[in-house]
Amino acid sequence: MSDYALPAADAAVLQQIPGCELIDLILPDLNGLLRGKRVTRDALAKVYESGVCLPMSLLATDITGNTVEETGLGYDIGDEDRICRPVPGTLRPVPWQKKPMAQLLLCMEDAQGGQFVANPREALRRVLARFDALGLTPVVAVELEFYLLDAKQTEDGRPQTSINPATGQRNRTTQVYSLEDLNDYQTFTDAVADACRAQAIPADTAVAEYAPGQFEINLKHRADALAACDDAICLKRAIKAVAERQGMLASFMAKPFVDQAGSGTHIHVSLLDRNGNNLFAGTPDAPAPAMLAAIGGLQRSSRDCMLMFAPHANSYRRFVLNAFVPLNDCWGYNNRTVAMRIPHSDPANTRIEHRIAGADANPYLVTAAVLAGMLHGLQNGFDPGPPIVGNAYEQTESRTLFWRDTIADFMASGFIGDTFGPDFRHIYGQQKLKELRSFYREVTTLEYAWYLRQV
Numbered sequence: 001m002s003d004y005a006l007p008a009a010d011a012a013v014l015q016q017i018p019g020c021e022l023i024d025l026i027l028p029d030l031n032g033l034l035r036g037k038r039v040t041r042d043a044l045a046k047v048y049e050s051g052v053c054l055p056m057s058l059l060a061t062d063i064t065g066n067t068v069e070e071t072g073l074g075y076d077i078g079d080e081d082r083i084c085r086p087v088p089g090t091l092r093p094v095p096w097q098k099k100p101m102a103q104l105l106l107c108m109e110d111a112q113g114g115q116f117v118a119n120p121r122e123a124l125r126r127v128l129a130r131f132d133a134l135g136l137t138p139v140v141a142v143e144l145e146f147y148l149l150d151a152k153q154t155e156d157g158r159p160q161t162s163i164n165p166a167t168g169q170r171n172r173t174t175q176v177y178s179l180e181d182l183n184d185y186q187t188f189t190d191a192v193a194d195a196c197r198a199q200a201i202p203a204d205t206a207v208a209e210y211a212p213g214q215f216e217i218n219l220k221h222r223a224d225a226l227a228a229c230d231d232a233i234c235l236k237r238a239i240k241a242v243a244e245r246q247g248m249l250a251s252f253m254a255k256p257f258v259d260q261a262g263s264g265t266h267i268h269v270s271l272l273d274r275n276g277n278n279l280f281a282g283t284p285d286a287p288a289p290a291m292l293a294a295i296g297g298l299q300r301s302s303r304d305c306m307l308m309f310a311p312h313a314n315s316y317r318r319f320v321l322n323a324f325v326p327l328n329d330c331w332g333y334n335n336r337t338v339a340m341r342i343p344h345s346d347p348a349n350t351r352i353e354h355r356i357a358g359a360d361a362n363p364y365l366v367t368a369a370v371l372a373g374m375l376h377g378l379q380n381g382f383d384p385g386p387p388i389v390g391n392a393y394e395q396t397e398s399r400t401l402f403w404r405d406t407i408a409d410f411m412a413s414g415f416i417g418d419t420f421g422p423d424f425r426h427i428y429g430q431q432k433l434k435e436l437r438s439f440y441r442e443v444t445t446l447e448y449a450w451y452l453r454q455v
Helices: 008-015 041-050 056-060 120-133 179-184 186-199 225-245 289-309 313-318 363-380 403-411 414-420 422-441 445-451
Strands: 022-028 034-040 052-055 081-086 101-108 137-150 203-208 214-219 248-251 265-272 331-333 340-342 352-354
Touching: 008 041, 008 101, 022 041, 022 081, 034 041, 034 052, 041 081, 052 056, 052 101, 056 101, 056 422, 101 120, 101 225, 120 137, 120 225, 120 363, 120 414, 137 225, 137 363, 179 186, 186 203, 186 225, 214 225, 225 248, 225 363, 265 363, 289 340, 289 352, 289 363, 289 403, 289 414, 289 422, 313 403, 313 422, 352 363, 363 414, 403 422, 414 422
Parallel strands: 022 101, 331 340
Antiparallel strands: 022 034, 052 081, 081 101, 137 214, 137 248, 137 265, 203 214, 265 352, 340 352
């Protein structure tokens, strides 16, 4: 078969990668980890024509890569395969590999040839279909925070901040928005920028964040939320790969250091009507009713969706006081202490910045949950209450979150069942419950320090 069997856009990309003989077929799982196969170029046309088989259980493997039998996708059904088909338009070069390579996103089908409900990209697509039926188009941008760490961990397995390439010293100080830090790491940021250009990832801003070696890279907004999340998944892969090539570890762990800032995923959303008008357009003195209703929906769905915003045991370390992390569901204008921030902009470009999720969360699921909450508010006209002016930590009651509670809330949620379906709720909930049980079976170093001699 020839490259003519490929969609025109993907065939054109492949022709621009001289000597490309290998393609990574990528299936993002529920944790946002990239699984799949590597095939030769000769096999690619067949992949487009017939798909490729992967185990259905792959989407719901736990964070360690093991099958979660409680999902019902493992031994109970003989660990069945399902057809996975390419997502047209997602073939991109892989510029960090020694040999010319490409990558291609996949989506998994169900037994009837439809999209499998546990596919995170499909969960987002279904929410978007509800907006489309109303003639509405969400415009989405994703911001990702991460740490650049030393590739070598301490003797007890703890992370270390990276060695500054310019000074040769380990990073120990915080210079938020420091241009000097960006200069010191310019070899890294330039390589990420080169990878983004090669892969057509619309990244436009790099920022030194609120901790030593912490950075943020922003993606441009898109009127295609699926593509925006595809960009985020690919950007994460590029950042990790570039860091590894330069002898560092890029981590999107929510809270790698107890005494430093956590890393978040911030989702910016505005909403266009059929004529391309932003329904959120307004000012602090005259906020748009649609924006207020959307915020109200986010507030009322937050508890149900928290497991998608904070999916891991470590996620909950991030929710601490005075760390620019929201501790409840309040909102406000140009205020980084709230959960739903309305950034400073001209009225026509008014948007909601959702700040709850950690960088460890799956961008597809975070965006799906945010959009579902907004739609819930739009359809019910919820009132979000007055905006917070000033320090939200001092004016509102902070909630204390626990992983076991958010799993229970998710699995009992009628909102999740109605929005994403009972099968998705069961599979994702069981995956997280298995991880919780495995996590608490471990005996930690702190337990030995506290109890081994004392009790």
